[in-house]
Amino acid sequence: MLNVAIKAARAAGVIINRAALDVESVRVSQKMANDFVTEVDQASENIIIDTLLTAYPDHGILAEESGQTRGNPQSEHIWIIDPLDGTVNFTRGLPNFCTSVGAADVLTGEWLVGAVVAPILDLTYYAKRGQGSFVIRNGQHIRLTGPPADRATKIIATGFSYQADERVAQFENITRMMPDFVDLRRMGAAALDLCAVAEGAIDVYYERGIKEYDWAAGALIAEEAGLTVQRPAFVGDLCHARLA
């Protein structure tokens, strides 16, 4: 499953990279204030789902844009897809965006594989349950081990919801946490924030209310790097309540 996850995420990365060359001409529509969906999100999602269902026609799909309209909702395997995490960065020509593909066994509640591909940065993060997590950087597969526990100066990363009241609540939480950190990063793609912690560049990532497609792959990558991950409630419209 891991190879298929990476293949799907990379195929989407090719589409996104091509579109990033001429971002001004990408059609963008607004879901809510500051929350955009581009035609690139949709093309990226289609190629990811096509790749996954070609390999596993009976599996279930939960995707950011199309929900559970494709795949088999009764399957014991579910793929959770964010076709373009960091959409705002993408629309503004900032390079921190990625595709995120994770899979879980809904009967056991176990997360199985995760792949996060940042196409402009040319980084592929991946993890398989029980087998560690890795980044492919300059063609080398480097094992991820998280931040050093004894680092004296810690940095926290966070993100902010598209909903104003959530944003304010998040800001207040972060303000309370700041005495424990020397600095804060808001990089704009939750999946890459989780990978940055797995890589040890960031010490902690905290965000309220992110959706499962934002964290599905990155949470496993962080966990397999040895980190403790507290996943938010699974908010998708699924009968598979075991996944959390």
Ligand code: IPD
């Ligand atoms: C968003 C990004 C952002 C996070 C938001 C997410 P999107 O995802 O991951 O960093 O703070 O909560 O919704 O909309 O770019 O896929």
